Amino acid sequence: MTAAFPLTLSGVQVRRQGKTVLGPVDLTLNTTGTTIIVGPNGSGKTTLLRVMHGIERFNGGQVAWERDDPAKHGFVFQTPVMMRRTVAENLAYPLKLMKTPKDQIVMAVDHWLARIGLEASRGGQATRLSGGERQKLAIARALIRKPDVLFLDEPCANLDGHATREIEVLLHEVASAGTRLVMATHDMGQARRLANDVVFLLDGKIHEFGSAATVFATPSTPELAAFLRGDIVS
């Protein structure tokens, strides 16, 4: 178990313009591995991730980490934000914020460039990378600070199968190395490949939460069963 966990959400609610978009949510994440949040569009997956990461204000409830250190969380957005810098400078940026010594930055950048296969592009502008390369760079940039937990908001949306597989391989390696992953996706195939446990969100509320094996084999709510079948759930 990573030092930051367990993460406990108690009665967390997010309201926007008088409408509840999330909650109340009660959830405790205390296992290692990968938690996958699934649910239809607008069910609150992104909001839940942002609340957990601490970049979304919530109107009620409480989010409690075992040991809260924001520098030990990483976040990968659905549409990766590429800074107007070179690929190497994008990778180095989080370490520069932490005033990491230059030689360590160079080593870490070299390591991650090799790992995501972008050594040849190190001096090129990050904004000119392909969608898959951008997302790999965004993941590497989030991981370069060695976070305890990495939140990923549908990182493979809009990517083709090859790029998706590369990212899944990377995420498998990262999870095996002990980084806790919490990821939203609406790709059920991906959820089955990566999940250790699953949160099913619908209309901003948690309908089901349990181990992946149990949730996928014996969904306890008709909504999740329908969602797993590929039916439209609203």
Place this chain on the structure above:
Amino acid sequence: MIEFLDGLAAAFWLVVNLDEELWEISLRSLRVTLSALLIASAIAIPLGTYLAVQRFRYRRFVISMINALMGLPPVVVGLVVYIMLSRSGPFGVLNLLFTPTAMIIAQVIIITPVIASIAHQSMRELWAEYHDLLISLNTSKRQRILTLIYDGRRNLLTAALAGFGRAIGEVGAIMIVGGNIDHVTRVLTTAIALETGKGDFALALGLGFILIGIAILVNLAIHTLSRTEREGRW
């Protein structure tokens, strides 16, 4: 048309003959304008970026005021600075009236809102692009401002050049606070006004062409030095 051609000829001979007085007032024009530009940029760029990043109670009012001050009448600025620096004014003891410093002060007041307003506009767009990333990396306010200034430096250069354009062609305020004193505060624009008043239109036009030439050269030099249009760089 004949006067226009005479003006071109006058400009040509002034440059070819390396006219000593022309060099003196041209260099003074550049010194005053570039000094004002440096000071105004040092104030306006962080201010514009701060306004893009920070939310506070009267933010909209402050932005509206800065935008409104872009249209400050130079003659009024000159008059106010004159009163402040005159012997009976609050800063009269400094003996700055009718000196290049007074001209720099007036130009700083005129171009700071121009640079701040354009800087704010471009930094606001960059902040919208970077917002989620910089928040997710738990950056401090200072780190956000410095990052935006660094990554938005090309846009900020445009803002600074807009300020330079306004300052180099300014005549009303610097005529009042500088006094157009020969060998002390005479610059290209005040010399043009003087020659026009004397009816020597050819010389006035010639000085005008030289002024335009200097403005173009400075712009080109800054663009070249900052590699604005180089392939693969921002």
